[in-house]
Amino acid sequence: MILITGATGTIGSHVVRLLTEQGVPFRAMSRRAQPGAVQADFDDPASLARAVAGVDAVLLVTVPPVPTAAHDLALLEAARAAGVRKIVKLSAIGSGEPFDGATVGAWHVDAERSSPAASRGRSSVQRASPRTSCATRR
Numbered sequence: 155m156i157l158i159t160g161a162t163g164t165i166g167s168h169v170v171r172l173l174t175e176q177g178v179p180f181r182a183m184s185r186r187a188q189p190g191a192v193q194a195d196f197d198d199p200a201s202l203a204r205a206v207a208g209v210d211a212v213l214l215v216t217v218p219p220v221p222t223a224a225h226d227l228a229l230l231e232a233a234r235a236a237g238v239r240k241i242v243k244l245s246a247i248g249s250g251e252p253f254d255g256a257t258v259g260a261w262h263v264d265a266e267r268s269s270p271a272a273s274r275g276r277s278s279v280q281r282a283s284p285r286t287s288c289a290t291r292r
Contacts, residue, residue, distance in 0.1 A: 155179045155180065155181055155208060155209045155210055155211075156173070156178065156179070156180040156181070156209065156210070156211045156212070156213060157180070157181045157183055157192075157205055157206055157209040157211070157212045157213070157238075158170055158173070158180055158181070158182050158183060158213045158215070159183045159205075159212065159213065159214050159215050159216060159229065160183070160215035160216060160217065161182030161183055161184055161188075161191060162182070162184045162186075162188060162191070163215065163217065165215055165244060166182075166213075166215050169213060169215075170182055181205070181209060183205050192204065192205045196216065196224070196225035196228050196229060197225075197228070199228060199231075199232060202228055202229055202232035203232050203235065203236065205232070206229075206232050206233045206236040206238055207236055208236075209233075209236070209238055210238065210239050210240065211238065211239065211240040211241070211242070212229070212233050212238055212240070212241045212242070213242050213244065214226060214229055214230075214241055214242065214243040214244065215244045216229070226243065
């Protein structure tokens, strides 16, 4: 079973459609009550624990109202506690790259580097190119 965070958003809804078409079992996560979705909030650890219970993998898609690594880290911690075997984090084009005096997607990079699993050697963060980024937990 795969947990899809941001399942009602632009990217998450496409992933949900593709998984449905292919018959892959998944659990959609949404901040608001949605038919067929688990309601969870990145600021509510108990709701995250319910969301990750019984899943093998997570597609982590977060777009917080204020860019922060806290939401990613909260979900990563809940997944670690639940024994989730694989996490794929969707980052952003150019994350970590300097642009106009700032770092593009700095909060994505902070979450990737600060992952509790990464500090234990259980994650690898791979940057395939300056335009893509992926973090997976083994």
